[in-house]
Amino acid sequence: MKNINLRKSFVAGLALLIVFNVSAVANTNKSGPPKKKPNVIILFSDQHNKNVMGFEGHPDVLTPNLDKLASQSVVFERAYCVTGICAPSRSSLMTGIYPRTLGLLSNSERTTVMEEVVPMAVLFKQNNYRTFAFGKRHTSLAVDAGWDVQRSHLCNETPGNSYTEWVEKNGFGKEFSQDWAAEFGKGSDCSTHSGEKIPTADLGTRISALPENMTMEAFTTQLTIQMIKEQAKSDTPFFCWATFYRPHQPYTPLKKYMDFYDVSAWGEGRKNGSSIRKPASLYEPKENIPPMMQSIRNGENKVWNVDKANLNEQLWRNNIGAYYALVSEVDYCIGEILKALDEAGIAEETIVIYTSDHGDFVGNHGMVEKAAAGQNVYEDILNIPLLIRIPGNKQKGKRSAELVSLVDIYPTLVDLLGLEMPKMKYPLQGKSIKKTLTKGKPMDRDYFVSESWSQATVITKDFKLGMMIDPTNYAKKFDFRTFGNQFFIRKSDSLEVNNQISNTAYKTEIEKLKAYYQDFTTNIPDIGKQEILSKLAKK
Numbered sequence: 001m002k003n004i005n006l007r008k009s010f011v012a013g014l015a016l017l018i019v020f021n022v023s024a025v026a027n028t029n030k031s032g033p034p035k036k037k038p039n040v041i042i043l044f045s046d047q048h049n050k051n052v053m054g055f056e057g058h059p060d061v062l063t064p065n066l067d068k069l070a071s072q073s074v075v076f077e078r079a080y081c082v083t084g085i086c087a088p089s090r091s092s093l094m095t096g097i098y099p100r101t102l103g104l105l106s107n108s109e110r111t112t113v114m115e116e117v118v119p120m121a122v123l124f125k126q127n128n129y130r131t132f133a134f135g136k137r138h139t140s141l142a143v144d145a146g147w148d149v150q151r152s153h154l155c156n157e158t159p160g161n162s163y164t165e166w167v168e169k170n171g172f173g174k175e176f177s178q179d180w181a182a183e184f185g186k187g188s189d190c191s192t193h194s195g196e197k198i199p200t201a202d203l204g205t206r207i208s209a210l211p212e213n214m215t216m217e218a219f220t221t222q223l224t225i226q227m228i229k230e231q232a233k234s235d236t237p238f239f240c241w242a243t244f245y246r247p248h249q250p251y252t253p254l255k256k257y258m259d260f261y262d263v264s265a266w267g268e269g270r271k272n273g274s275s276i277r278k279p280a281s282l283y284e285p286k287e288n289i290p291p292m293m294q295s296i297r298n299g300e301n302k303v304w305n306v307d308k309a310n311l312n313e314q315l316w317r318n319n320i321g322a323y324y325a326l327v328s329e330v331d332y333c334i335g336e337i338l339k340a341l342d343e344a345g346i347a348e349e350t351i352v353i354y355t356s357d358h359g360d361f362v363g364n365h366g367m368v369e370k371a372a373a374g375q376n377v378y379e380d381i382l383n384i385p386l387l388i389r390i391p392g393n394k395q396k397g398k399r400s401a402e403l404v405s406l407v408d409i410y411p412t413l414v415d416l417l418g419l420e421m422p423k424m425k426y427p428l429q430g431k432s433i434k435k436t437l438t439k440g441k442p443m444d445r446d447y448f449v450s451e452s453w454s455q456a457t458v459i460t461k462d463f464k465l466g467m468m469i470d471p472t473n474y475a476k477k478f479d480f481r482t483f484g485n486q487f488f489i490r491k492s493d494s495l496e497v498n499n500q501i502s503n504t505a506y507k508t509e510i511e512k513l514k515a516y517y518q519d520f521t522t523n524i525p526d527i528g529k530q531e532i533l534s535k536l537a538k539k
Helices: 006-013 064-071 086-095 112-116 120-126 163-169 173-184 216-231 291-297 306-311 313-344 406-417 434-439 504-523 527-538
Strands: 039-046 074-076 130-134 149-151 238-247 350-356 386-389 448-451 455-459 463-468 486-489
Touching: 039 086, 039 313, 039 406, 064 313, 064 350, 064 386, 086 120, 086 406, 112 527, 120 130, 120 238, 120 406, 130 216, 149 216, 163 173, 163 216, 216 238, 216 313, 238 313, 291 306, 306 313, 313 350, 350 406, 406 434, 448 504, 455 504, 463 504, 486 504
Parallel strands: 039 238, 039 350, 130 149, 130 238
Antiparallel strands: 074 386, 350 386, 448 455, 455 463, 463 486
């Protein structure tokens, strides 16, 4: 078994020698002064199931702009989130550090590590970039530092200057509150409707009454396009994190996009001239899945009333069609941003990355949304889209099966751009994928670990081992460890419905993946995680 020493990768991730021969990314000009460094835009959606894109062969969904971007990018087929929850995943992207070190394995923790990191925005500022963040960030403390301009969907991130307040000032607060209430039963915070009780919707799904230019996605798009127009004339490069709230719940698409999809019955898929296709594992036996997911299937969550949907499949079709519609709206917005780069004449000066923090079940395993506290194993949640477009890259249009992650993006940009690194208390833990991006070289990564409070999952080329850990009794209602571990064989079980953990024929492979997890925990310190556990022990 090849033992990957992850500490060595910290040093490798800091290597700054530029051997990349693409002119648009080169940092020097032999005949004159140093060239302006390339701009960077990270287009970032929330909860995008990697398979729900046209170029991935999905039978229903329309994503023409992402399809085009994929043809111009290196597409990573096996990109994974560090955990299937928003804040930890986003924070690892911004810091290049795993959640166990940060001490952020759900959405709410705060640790001393998170106060001492050097996030990507700070690094770019130190390298003379202008930094912009538009849309939901869902990070905190030092992780969220370094932005020259920031406007969030969430009013607690940019109070007085958020989407919530913007949409209300424009006279559409009531319409947005109806959308928000589909999941939460009330208007959003900072809204005049925040204390007003509004009915939820079946599976958090209803059609939005907002105008097309007033959605959360339109907010991010308009701000990003405005920034592109302004920065195109500047001698200072920019770093922009343009984040979309969707296709995250509540599932409240515009009718325009919902009309793309026929949800009147199950069929063979839109691309076969029929209504949407039924998820193959929609009725997977409940005993197969972890306990929190079982409770949702039983209807114990009264927003994700899956029991009701199983009796009336139209509710399922509405929900799945709405998810596709939200993906199509994000795709349209991405197309507008890419068009703005072209029109501003800076597309060839800009690195574009598209990715997401985690996925969504979209009906697979009989589930809606992500059940974040109750599982951290399924491809629907952990396998994320990752497209990286570098101007002039000879590898464009190619697909890579290398195991990569959001934690790798920070060291990769450092490597690609030759950014000067400050002294850091916590070294980068991701691995630069520059050589894979620019030369198609393998990364020599034998495994990847995605870890939450409830479950640590080891992923290899052919297998996946999900180990129930739950050291905090995180969701106190459920005993995850009693349920046991899960072992899936990728080639023969793409749906992940046949748990082979008790199959003695795979005993050697299972032990090998357990050893990989031991390697991971040995090399990636759990400083922040132990800080949280210590706080919990004192309560």
